[in-house]
Amino acid sequence: MRISMLMRERQTGYEAVISELEDARKRDYAFSGGSILGSMCTQPHPVAVEAYNRFMETNLGDPLLFPGARSLEEKTLGMICGMLNAPAGAGGQFVSGGTESNIMAMALASRLTGRDEIIIPASAHFSFEKAASLMRLKAVSAPTTDGFLADVSAVRELANERTACIVGVAGTTELGMIDPIAGLAKVAGDNGCMMHVDAAFGGFVIPFMKQMGYEMPDFDFSVPGVTSVSIDPHKMGCSTIPAGVIAVGEGGNLCSIGVDTPYVSTKTQPGLLSTRPGAAAAATYAVMRHLGNAGYRQIVEGCLSNTRYLCERLSEEGFSLPCEPQMNVVGIRFKKPRVVKDALAERKFFVAPLDRVGCIRVVCMPHVKREHLDSFIPVLKTVARGLGEI
Ligand SMILES: Cc1ncc(COP(=O)(O)O)c(C=O)c1O
Incomplete structure (x- = not known):
């Protein structure tokens, strides 16, 4: 761990601290941005x-x-x-x-x-x-x-x-x-x-x-x-x-x-x-309380509909799936999942590598929209081709 001198004797102004926070936050990815495709967490409801x-x-x-x-x-x-x-x-x-x-x-x-x-x-x-x-x-x-x-x-x-x-x-x-x-x-x-x-x-x-x-x-x-x-x-x-x-x-x-x-x-x-x-x-x-059963049903159905869409598009593009998803989690088979995951991360798409089953994982969480999937698929294709995976 690097020992830091940021804790000073004198106070740092409120505005200055907030501005530091904003700088740090800008470096984070937001669920809404379309990059986070492998997480099981999501943007919290307002x-x-x-x-x-x-x-x-x-x-x-x-x-x-x-x-x-x-x-x-x-x-x-x-x-x-x-x-x-x-x-x-x-x-x-x-x-x-x-x-x-x-x-x-x-x-x-x-x-x-x-x-x-x-x-x-x-x-x-x-x-x-x-x-x-x-x-x-x-x-x-x-x-x-x-x-x-x-x-x-x-x-x-x-x-x-x-x-x-x-x-x-x-x-x-x-x-x-x-x-x-x-x-x-x-x-x-x-x-x-x-x-x-x-x-x-x-x-x-x-x-x-x-x-x-x-x-x-x-x-x-x-x-x-x-x-x-x-x-x-x-x-x-x-x-x-x-x-x-x-x-x-x-x-x-x-x-x-x-x-x-x-x-x-x-x-x-x-x-x-x-x-x-x-x-x-x-x-x-x-x-x-706010969503009730009906609200969750709507969210889940949206996720499942995107899951079906993703699976269809992946099959059309020649990717192989290990199984039909039971929920809103999609595995995509690769010989080297970690290499694929790293290459995707360089292009600002974040998925999870599943070494045990030889796949990468996309989770169609509520923040994942169809347009995010549409942007992701061509990139995945380029990456997979470049790595000789398809
Ligand atoms: C099935 C299952 N159990 C437990 C966990 C761990 O949950 P947490 O990261 O909230 O501790 C996860 C995380 O993805 C999970 O998928």
Whole structure:
């Protein structure tokens, strides 16, 4: 790290500081600009931004001081648990995102079962590796099928009396695929362990696709045996960063991973953070109330329509897709995904490289417009030709 002399004894004028901020911000890419094609985050809805600003100083870790923010957390958790078909008596907490909720779920599973292995599909997000590393759990990787889904029979072979949790993903980070949650939950039940669903991405997509009549598998608490679910409002929920939620079903009380909390107004707290942003809960409350089911359906359908358009155009141009997208995530096959990603970045298009499956990933998030895709495709073609990929 470079040691900086910017912290001076004398004050720097307000205007001068703002101007420095503006300079730094100009160097950032904006979601609206059409360059960001590989992210699972998006431009927050204006009502979320308004709520965030109003609740900026609130701390969910000290609800005596901020009962208003706390009530919004509670109401929002209620809406999210409803969306996830959680049973009465389910609970949860606002966290910073999918990583934190996955770590909490693994901590909960290890605490409740007293076991120290977790089975994670090879397609799962690296946050499970973080959880395993932090808590000295053994992460057992389960293979995926040719269709990029967790292989239930392989998971059955791997599960045993040391397994604390089986993980399934509803909207994989790589290709947006939905693991066979019912099959995995059955294996979990047979082995007396917990079943966690990482719906960080898909949690704000699948319920609305179902409402629109798309054939989608069950992925949430409606599946017998599912004990916890991660869902991220700061992804397809169109809330502000950081906003994640861990939802826990009946019998899995987050308090079991809580510690006593002297000095603040709670008695115990689960979770990694003590001070938690009330602004995240307020922003999510605001956008969920404002959009309602109809608003999210419209957003999701827009994303899916762009996904279909992108797939068609890519096929017309001779690109190969690894699978038909189940959601708004498109993989495009390349021999050297990282080289393609770098060449695209030089041309100001940012996609994610997926080394494991030999693809780059485009996520048709709400900020991705058709004209962005129209600008991207010819560049992708030039890059792919230049690299001898097509
Ligand atoms: C399925 C899934 N889980 C967890 C995460 C981690 O979420 P976060 O970056 O908000 O911690 C991601 C991130 O893309 C994800 O796709």
